[in-house]
Amino acid sequence: MLAYTLRRVLQIVPLLFFISLVVYALVALQPGDPLEALIFANPRITQEEIEELKKAYGLDQPIHIRYFKWLGLALQGDFGLSRTYAIPATEFIFQQRLPMTLLLSGTAFLLAVVIAIPIGVYSALRKYSLADYVITFLAFVGYSTPVFWLGIMLLLIFAVWLPELLGRTEPIFPPGGYVTPGLDPAEVGFWPYLKDRIWHLVLPAFTLSVISMASWTRFMRASMLEVLSQDYVRTARAKGLPERVVVYKHALRNALIPIVTLMGLAIPGLFSGAVLTETIFSWPGMGRALFDALVEKDYNVAMTALVFLALLTAVFNLLADLAYAVVDPRIRYR
Amino acid sequence: MAEATLLKPRRESFWRSRAWRRFRRNPLAIVGTLIVLFFMLVAIFAPALTADRMGRSCLRDLGVKRTEAVRVLRNPLSPKFWQATLHPPASCYKIPRKGYSPIPKHPSKKYPLGLSGGGYDILYGLIWGARSAFYVGILVIGVALLIGILIGGLTGYLGGWVDHALMRFTDAVYAFPGLVLVMVAVTIFGRSLTTIMLAIAIVSWPTYARMLRGNILKVKAQDFVDAARALGAGPLRIFFKHVLPNAIGPLIILASLDIGSIVLSVAALSFLGLGPEIGFADWGQMVNFARNWIVGPPGEPLKYWYTWVWPGLAIALFVLGWNLLGDAVRDALDPRS
Numbered sequence: 001m002l003a004y005t006l007r008r009v010l011q012i013v014p015l016l017f018f019i020s021l022v023v024y025a026l027v028a029l030q031p032g033d034p035l036e037a038l039i040f041a042n043p044r045i046t047q048e049e050i051e052e053l054k055k056a057y058g059l060d061q062p063i064h065i066r067y068f069k070w071l072g073l074a075l076q077g078d079f080g081l082s083r084t085y086a087i088p089a090t091e092f093i094f095q096q097r098l099p100m101t102l103l104l105s106g107t108a109f110l111l112a113v114v115i116a117i118p119i120g121v122y123s124a125l126r127k128y129s130l131a132d133y134v135i136t137f138l139a140f141v142g143y144s145t146p147v148f149w150l151g152i153m154l155l156l157i158f159a160v161w162l163p164e165l166l167g168r169t170e171p172i173f174p175p176g177g178y179v180t181p182g183l184d185p186a187e188v189g190f191w192p193y194l195k196d197r198i199w200h201l202v203l204p205a206f207t208l209s210v211i212s213m214a215s216w217t218r219f220m221r222a223s224m225l226e227v228l229s230q231d232y233v234r235t236a237r238a239k240g241l242p243e244r245v246v247v248y249k250h251a252l253r254n255a256l257i258p259i260v261t262l263m264g265l266a267i268p269g270l271f272s273g274a275v276l277t278e279t280i281f282s283w284p285g286m287g288r289a290l291f292d293a294l295v296e297k298d299y300n301v302a303m304t305a306l307v308f309l310a311l312l313t314a315v316f317n318l319l320a321d322l323a324y325a326v327v328d329p330r331i332r333y334r
Numbered sequence: 335m336a337e338a339t340l341l342k343p344r345r346e347s348f349w350r351s352r353a354w355r356r357f358r359r360n361p362l363a364i365v366g367t368l369i370v371l372f373f374m375l376v377a378i379f380a381p382a383l384t385a386d387r388m389g390r391s392c393l394r395d396l397g398v399k400r401t402e403a404v405r406v407l408r409n410p411l412s413p414k415f416w417q418a419t420l421h422p423p424a425s426c427y428k429i430p431r432k433g434y435s436p437i438p439k440h441p442s443k444k445y446p447l448g449l450s451g452g453g454y455d456i457l458y459g460l461i462w463g464a465r466s467a468f469y470v471g472i473l474v475i476g477v478a479l480l481i482g483i484l485i486g487g488l489t490g491y492l493g494g495w496v497d498h499a500l501m502r503f504t505d506a507v508y509a510f511p512g513l514v515l516v517m518v519a520v521t522i523f524g525r526s527l528t529t530i531m532l533a534i535a536i537v538s539w540p541t542y543a544r545m546l547r548g549n550i551l552k553v554k555a556q557d558f559v560d561a562a563r564a565l566g567a568g569p570l571r572i573f574f575k576h577v578l579p580n581a582i583g584p585l586i587i588l589a590s591l592d593i594g595s596i597v598l599s600v601a602a603l604s605f606l607g608l609g610p611e612i613g614f615a616d617w618g619q620m621v622n623f624a625r626n627w628i629v630g631p632p633g634e635p636l637k638y639w640y641t642w643v644w645p646g647l648a649i650a651l652f653v654l655g656w657n658l659l660g661d662a663v664r665d666a667l668d669p670r671s
Contacts, residue, residue: 011502018506026518136362140661144654146598148605149621149646152628160635272511276602290514291606294521306514314509 004325008318019310020074024067026306027299074307080300084293089300093286093308100178101285104277105270107201108209113263116213120220121252127225135217142214147273151207151280158203173203176282204281208274212266220259227255264320268313357666366658373652377465381418381426382408384458387445389430395423427466428613429459429620438627438641448640450623454613456640460648462615467652470531470600470616471593477535479589482542483582489543490550490581491573501547504540512537513599520608527610534599542589549581584667591663594656601649617652620645 039045054060058069073079079089123135159175174180178200185193227233228251236246275287282288286305293301348354357363376383385407393399398406398414406414418426431453432445439449447456485504489497512534519533553559554577562576601618603609609619621642630637 011505014502015506015509019509022510026522029522133361140362140654140657141650144594144598144657145650146601146605146618146621146646146653148602148618149642149649152621152642153646156628156635160629164633164635268511272514275513275517276606279606291517294517302518306518309511309514310509313511317505317509 001325005322008321012314012318015314016311019314020071020307021067023303023306023310024070027303028063028066074303079304079307082293082301083298084296084301089304092301093289093304097284097286097289098308100283101271101274101278101287104201104204104208104283104285105267105274107205109212109263109267109270111205112209112212112216115209116216117220117256117259120217121224121247121255123217123221124224124228125247132221136221139214139217142217143211145210147207147211147276148280150210151203151277154203154207155280174200176280178283204277204283207280208270208277211273212270216259216262219262220255223255223258224251227251230254261320261323264316264323268309268316271312272309353666357662360662360665362658363662363666366655366660366662369651369655370659373464373655374468376461377468378419380461380465381422382415383461387430387455387458389425389428389458391428392423392426392430395425427462427615429454429462429615431455431613436626438624438638441640447644450620450641451625451627452623454620454623456620456644459615459620460617460644463617463620463645463648464652466610466614466616467597468593470527471596474531474535474538474596475589475592477532478539479542479586481535481539482589483546483585485539486543486546486550487578490547490554490577497547500543504543507537508540508544510537513602516599516603517606517608520603525608525611527614530600530603530609534596538592538596542585545588546581546585549585550577553577553580587663587667588660591656591660594653594660597656598649598653617645617649621649 039050051060058066061069077090081087082089082092085092119135123132126132154173155175158173159171163169163171178197179193180196180200183193183196228247233246233251236250237243241250272287274283274285275291277283278285278288279291286308290302290305290309293299293305381388385404388396388400388403388407393403396407396414396418398418406412407418409415432439432449432455433453435449435453436451438451439445439453441448445455445457447460450456450459485500489500515537516530516533519536520529523529559572559576562572567575600609600616601621604616604618605622607622610616612619624638624641624645627638627641629635630639
């Protein structure tokens with residue numbers, strides 16, 4: 001097991017090298033270079049000054065040299081400054097934006113787990129009942145509905161339509177943002193502030209969680225059904241154990257194993273999938289930052305976010321593979 | 335030496351197979367099939383359905399006058415009907431505009447579903463959106479399958495270090511967050527249908543390559559391959575005649591069911607403004623047109639509901655149809671159930 005783990009961890013190194021290469025190439029391919037704006041701003045700029053600027057920015061060197069320079073700095077955690085915010089890109093991404101995304105994705109993840117597992121188990125225990133069919137159908141609708149459309153509908157219903165219908169001036173859930181602007185925890189006290197934050201979190205977190213919720217419900221049902229048909233469950237029943245013990249102690253524990261790997265694999269997706277949700281609810285998270293950086297050509301920020309997302313995906317893929325190997329010893333063949 | 339004669343077993347007909355019986359008995363499968371069939375019919379007959387509301391450039395490229403459009407394009411005996419149905423000019427995929435007013439217009443007799451922001455005809459967009467959904471879905475899956483089959487086939491056939499190197503490469507591509515990579519590609523090469531289709535194909539082939547490799551390894555270990563080898567078949571013959579056909583079949587079926595999820599990603603990117611060209615009939619973009627009109631004026635928050643309800647519903651229903659169908663087929667093919 002140790003050898004397998006080491007081998008898999010070592011395989012991440014070339015993978016990261018490849019990722020950095022692709023990220024750098026993608027950004028180097030972007031139309032327009034950083035000098036263009038400077039040249040454009042000063043119509044009387046001379047060719048010599050342009051050359052000097054190029055030298056100052058290191059743009060006179062061939063691309064592979066620039067790549068290795070960038071890689072060297074990146075390995076030391078230096079991704080350069082953000083053009084839009086004039087602070088280090090890493091500070092912008094990891095200190096300002098990542099916590100917001102962690103909060104949103106983490107809540108969505110928990111919400112999906114807490115709802116999907118009991119419903120999936122219930123659906124499996126009452127196989128082919130009316131409730132099972134309704135749950136199955138809703139799950140299908142859940143992962144077929146476009147996230148952006150669902151978000152818009154929820155926003156419209158809870159922030160605009162329902163309050164108007166009920167004659168309330170205040171929306172039931174706010175239309176966007178992460179906190180009421182100008183709300184200061186020092187002024188209103190901790191609990192009202194916390195309440196306001198949670199109030200802002202409800203709609204985006206639910207929107208982001210729907211797809212995972214729907215697919216995990218299906219997987220939980222399938223996994224539970226498979227375990228319930230196994231011999232050891234029949235043995236447990238034959239021993240005369242109460243149904244409650246058979247289901248929750250023998251079946252559920254084993255049925256959860258494949259779901260755990262599935263959830264591990266879904267975590268990176270929650271980060272990159274947050275782009276849409278964050279856009280709709282103007283949530284100041286990392287996905288939104290990446291999207292804005294790409295549109296505004298703030299490359300240092302874009303590269304930081306891309307490298308982080310790719311690293312995250314690679315690490316969770318690895319963890320899922322290791323988890324599989326722990327659970328199923330047959331996997332350790334390579 | 336006596337000729338070895340093979341007794342061919344009678345092939346089980348599809349209609350009597352267990353898979354088909356399992357599929358037929360699943361009510362969700364029937365619903366999915368009906369939804370997909372409905373969209374297919376709409377997509378195929380889009381030119382005839384929209385003959386009364388076609389844009390100027392579409393009619394010009396078809397060589398049909400507006401006055402005769404309905405008569406000609408809805409008559410299966412005319413050659414123009416077949417030209418429009420089988421190979422419509424690219425300009426027909428553009429949603430015609432009635433005026434350029436940014437304010438949506440309520441449904442009227444001429445425009446039964448109304449006009450979206452920018453004067454785009456919603457009914458036309460919905461109908462041709464079905465066609466572009468199939469177009470994009472089939473093309474993207476086709477390209478992704480091609481790459482996947484090439485790489486998966488090579489690894490499965492050659493094995494050894496080629497297998498190792500190619501699989502590491504596949505893992506590396508697989509490790510990229512797909513949607514994000516497509517976003518980056520579109521910002522580099524500009525928004526266009528080709529860019530987005532290629533980008534999605536390039537991030538989605540690893541699944542197929544892995545699946546094919548797995549299938550090949552599974553088939554290679556089966557007895558009939560040993561039997562073929564014992565009868566003197568060479569490695570190439572074994573691979574192309576016995577292994578590949580048996581490994582590729584399920585792959586193609588399962589891949590074709592991914593059309594729904596491809597359409598869903600295209601719609602999401604289109605909604606962000608990173609999709610096909612502006613004006614191309616795609617449902618995600620139609621929700622984007624409606625973005626400023628989702629909330630109506632004070633007092634009538636749902637005033638412009640028709641601009642965003644229909645395209646969103648179309649995406650959801652289309653994807654739902656494919657997902658129901660896909661799940662049912664997977665179940666039916668799974669020998670364990």
